[in-house]
Amino acid sequence: MFERYNKELQELKDNFCNRKLISLKKTGKYIFEDNKKCLNLSSNDYLGIAEDRKILKNFLKIADFSMGSASSRLLTGSSYVYAKLECLLAALYRKDKALIFNSGYHANTGIMSALLSKKDAVFCDKLNHASILDGIKLSEAKMFRYKHLDYEHLEELLQKNRNEYDTAIIVTESLFSMDGDIADLNKLVEIKKKYNAILVVDEAHAFGVYGNRGLGLAGVQGCIDEIDILIATFGKAIGSMGAFCTGQDVLINYLINKCRPLIFSTAIPEINIAFSYYVITEVIPNLRVERQELLKTAEKLREKLLSxxxxxxxSSHIVPVILGENKIAVEASKELINNGYYLLPIRxxxxxxxxxxxxxxxxxxxSYGEIEEIPDLINKAVKSDF
Ligand SMILES: Cc1ncc(COP(=O)(O)O)c(C=O)c1O
Known part of the structure; x- marks a missing residue:
């Protein structure tokens, strides 16, 4: 009966594409696998907050929150702790309202499927995250995928197709998680106005890292006001769990009524919401120098890889090294882990x-000094005959 699944798993193995769960131990920036100590360079803990025991201890001194919410936000899952964080986010982004979700996956699948229907169209960067694509599939809207960061192509698709549909959404990540490159949000604002579209921007990998207060790239590019729905997550640089979006009253009220992951899933516990609030107000504002240094380290690393x-x-703190075949990425990863750098293959x-x-x-x-050997190790792995 399960033959089919076995066969597919074997195919994944043959193609060096089989995934497994690993039992890891983490301490600060280090990760231990089978007692091997490695620098953790595979997480989204860009500011080292998730594993910082000092931050956690300071937070716990003031923490008096439940560990379970016992219902969805529309029942009793929503409390003043949620309201406090939502008010803060709305104020920081100068938007009518903010709305918290259990995760970025919930936010994206929920928002896209709620705002779009069969009569609508969505214009989606080809490299947008799976959660955005899944939300679009659920909505049954017509999806047009434009070439990655190619706004001429986006305009071509809009010119040809926009008028056939009721609502049109343009959706992009601000910082692309697997390529580390950045969208031109002002260009997208110009295009959305020209074609009467809603602009949705996912700042998952930029939130916490970019901008004076860590609000993300829309802040840096000076166009927060023009973005209709801005989404970001707490599970990456903030070191917590959950996600949020900001926008006008009408859109947030609509989501509260129509967004299925919000309505039909138990809300994450208050303690996570309170921790996100603590990090955004007490930790991120004090990490300005560290955040600048992070981007400088990335620049130096890129230079060495290219050389x-x-x-x-x-051009961000996410630095991909494209290797091509799965097998090469798997072998390079093994070599890096053997040398103390926890870098997993992405396939x-x-x-x-x-x-x-x-x-x-x-x-x-x-620091750069701790990782400058990485390009040489990758080079060696690529050149060796596995
Ligand atoms: C761009 C983007 N959006 C959303 C998500 C999902 O966020 P979460 O992990 O909070 O579900 C991810 C996850 O990596 C992501 O890269």
Whole structure:
């Protein structure tokens, strides 16, 4: 009866694409696998907050919150702790309202499927995250995928198709998680106005890292006011759990009524919400220098990778090294882990076929000196005959 699943698993193994769960121990910036101590360069803990015991201890001194919410937000899951964080976020972004979700996956699937219907169209960057794509599929709207960051292509698709549909949404990440490159949000604002579309921006990987208060790239690019729905997550640089969106009253009220992951899932516990509030108000504002250093480290690392003829891209703290075949990425990862750098291979379907890579997720508590050997190790692995 399960033959089919076995066969597919075997195919994944044959293609160096089989995934497994690993039991890891983490301490600060280090990760231990089978007692091997490695620098953790594979998480989204860009500021080292999730594993910072000092921050946690300070937070716990003032924490008096439940560990379970016992219902969805529309029943009794929503409390003053939620309201406090939502008010703060709405004020920081100068928007009518903010709305918290259990995760970025919930936010994206819920928002896209709620705002779109069969009569609508969505114009989606080709490299947008799976959660955005899944939300679009659920909505049954017509999806047009434009080439990654190619706004001429986006305009072509809008010119040809916009008028056939009721509502049109343009959706992009601000910082792309697997390529480390950045959207031109002002250009997208210009386009959304021209074609009467709603602009949705997912700041999952930029929130916490970019901007004076860590609000993300829309703040840096000076266009927060023009973005209709801005989404960000607490599970990455903030070191907590959950996600939120900000926008006008009408859109947030609509989501409260129509967004199924919000309505039909138990809300995450208050303690997480309170921790996100604590990090945004007490921790992030004090990490300005660290955040600048993080971006400088990324720049130096990219320079070294390029000088060795390795293929990298982007301009952020996410530094991908494109290796091509799955097998090469898997072997490079093994070599890096053996040398104390926890870098996992990224393969299809997370990235396109034949663009397997190692994705170096830099973090503010790791200096350039600690990682400058990485490009040489990748180079060695690529050149060796496995
Ligand atoms: C761009 C983007 N949006 C949303 C998510 C999902 O967020 P979460 O992990 O909070 O579900 C991710 C996850 O990596 C992401 O990369």
């Amino acid at each position: 060795l003829g390795l293929k990298t891209m982007g 299809h379907p997370t990235v396109a076929q034949n663009t397997a890579r190692v994705r170096i997720s830099l973090r503010a508590d790791i």
